[in-house]
Amino acid sequence: MPSRFCLVAYLYKDWPEPEADLTKPFEFGAGVRLQRVEPWMQSGSVAEPLGRIQREILAEPHRFVIAVDYEAENADRGAVRKLQDATTALWLAKPSAVGSRLRLDLRQIDDEVWIPTHIGAAVRLHALETYKNARLTAEDLKAARKLYFALTALPEEGPVRMAATMLLDALHASSWPLRYAQLWIALEGLFGAQSPGEVIFQLAYRMATFLKGGGSDGRELFRRVKRDYAIRSAIVHGMREKRIADSDDVMATAEDWVQQALLKILSDATVTEKFNAKTRDQWLEEMIFDITN
Numbered sequence: 650m651p652s653r654f655c656l657v658a659y660l661y662k663d664w665p666e667p668e669a670d671l672t673k674p675f676e677f678g679a680g681v682r683l684q685r686v687e688p689w690m691q692s693g694s695v696a697e698p699l700g701r702i703q704r705e706i707l708a709e710p711h712r713f714v715i716a717v718d719y720e721a722e723n724a725d726r727g728a729v730r731k732l733q734d735a736t737t738a739l740w741l742a743k744p745s746a747v748g749s750r751l752r753l754d755l756r757q758i759d760d761e762v763w764i765p766t767h768i769g770a771a772v773r774l775h776a777l778e779t780y781k782n783a784r785l786t787a788e789d790l791k792a793a794r795k796l797y798f799a800l801t802a803l804p805e806e807g808p809v810r811m812a813a814t815m816l817l818d819a820l821h822a823s824s825w826p827l828r829y830a831q832l833w834i835a836l837e838g839l840f841g842a843q844s845p846g847e848v849i850f851q852l853a854y855r856m857a858t859f860l861k862g863g864g865s866d867g868r869e870l871f872r873r874v875k876r877d878y879a880i881r882s883a884i885v886h887g888m889r890e891k892r893i894a895d896s897d898d899v900m901a902t903a904e905d906w907v908q909q910a911l912l913k914i915l916s917d918a919t920v921t922e923k924f925n926a927k928t929r930d931q932w933l934e935e936m937i938f939d940i941t942n
Contacts, residue, residue, distance in 0.1 A: 653757040654766075656717040656728040657690055658736075658749035661773065662709045665745070667785040671713070675790050677735050677797040680718035683790070690714060694762045695755060703768070706751045715749070728754075729769070731801065737817050738796035740774075741908055741915075745783040748774030748821070772821045775828070777901055799915035807925040808838045809914055816907050825896065826884045832903040833881040839910055843930045849878050855933050860909055877902065 669675070674684035689695070696704045715735050717728040732752075739747045752769035776783075785793075803810045812835040819831035840855040842848065853874035861867040880893060893899060914920050923932045 654719045654721070654728075655755045655757075655763070656719065656732055656769075657753050657755055658715045658732055658771070659686070659690075659706065659751040659753075660713045660715070661746065661748055661750045662712055664713060664747060665782050665784045666711075666713075667790070669785055669787040669790050674716075675794075677738065677794055678731075678801065681731050681735055681797070682716050683735070683739070684714060684716060686712040686714050689761065689763055690716075690755070692761075692763060694764050695753070698765055699768070703751060733817055734797055734800040734813075735793075736774075737813055738793040738800055739785065739789075740817075740820065741796050741911055742793035743783055743785055743789040744776070744780040744904070744908065745785060746774055746776035746781045748772070748776075773823075774820050775823055776820075777904070778897070779901055796912075796915055799918070799921065802918075803921070804925065808929065809911070809921055809924050811835070811838045812907065812911060816911065819904075819907075825893075825900070829900060829903060830881065830884050832900075832907050833878075835907045836903070836910070839914070839924060840933070849875055852878065856906065856910075858936055859913070859933070860906070873902070874906075 671683065671685055674682040676682050691707050696707050699707065715732055717731045717735075719728045732749075736747060736749075739745070749771040750773075752771040753765045754767035754769065755763045756766045757763050800813060803813070815831045815835035815838070819828045819835070822828040822831060836856065837852060840852050840859065842851045853871045856874050857867040857871035861870045877899060880899060914924055923929060926932070
């Protein structure tokens with residue numbers, strides 16, 4: 650029989666069980682699914698080559714997994730990208746602690762026998778206190794499916810792909826300064842100007858206009874972006890401050906800005922194309938004048 654391959658990301662056992670019914674796997678797209686762990690994923694042939702700690706993780710009950718099927722052994726890189734996009738889509742749809750505890754590439758060598766061919770890196774997604782116990786609903790999963798398709802359609806290079814990558818990296822960062830800096834890299838990649846000038850002003854103005862439009866909400870966001878950019882600058886320039894006031898709120902706000910920006914961009918293919926185009930700068934400037942006129 651031809652070999653089959655599956656990348657299985659075993660989620661942390663303390664990830665809150667979704668409110669959505671997962672008696673059947675939830676399909677993001679062809680061969681990519683969120684589901685309860687199946688017996689073959691915890692079988693003896695899978696566990697045997699693993700170390701003691703990995704076997705203990707594998708045997709934990711009540712586990713959910715994200716599984717990605719692929720057909721060729723050298724196609725595992727594409728499977729990892731699909732896993733990353735599925736994880737990002739789930740978090741964008743509703744922030745939660747959806748991180749992998751163990752990641753295995755498995756190969757089917759017989760009808761009932763799967764063996765690991767590679768043990769991938771798995772790092773905890775560090776959820777904030779405000780959403781670490783969030784449970785996904787059926788509507789959240791439907792939204793995640795749409796976001797997954799939008800993410801998989803992105804080119805490998807460009808501001809939107811970079812922002813999505815930086816967001817996922819930030820969510821897995823245990824260091825507060827590193828996490829915060831990566832969120833700002835995402836924001837500056839989307840809204841920063843390509844030409845030199847008043848960087849803070851342009852960034853704040855563009856974010857306020859795109860996320861809130863005109864009016865008092867836009868002015869409030871403009872002021873907050875300028876204030877929080879000072880924290881970003883302190884971090885990347887060595888940050889002499891020992892403590893940041895309201896650090897939980899500061900981090901949550903930056904995450905929310907990235908989430909809202911990507912949700913708005915990925916929900917409309919035309920907007921996604923605008924952000925990835927070489928004319929992004931011009932389009933953002935015209936958007937500002939369209940609102941002020």
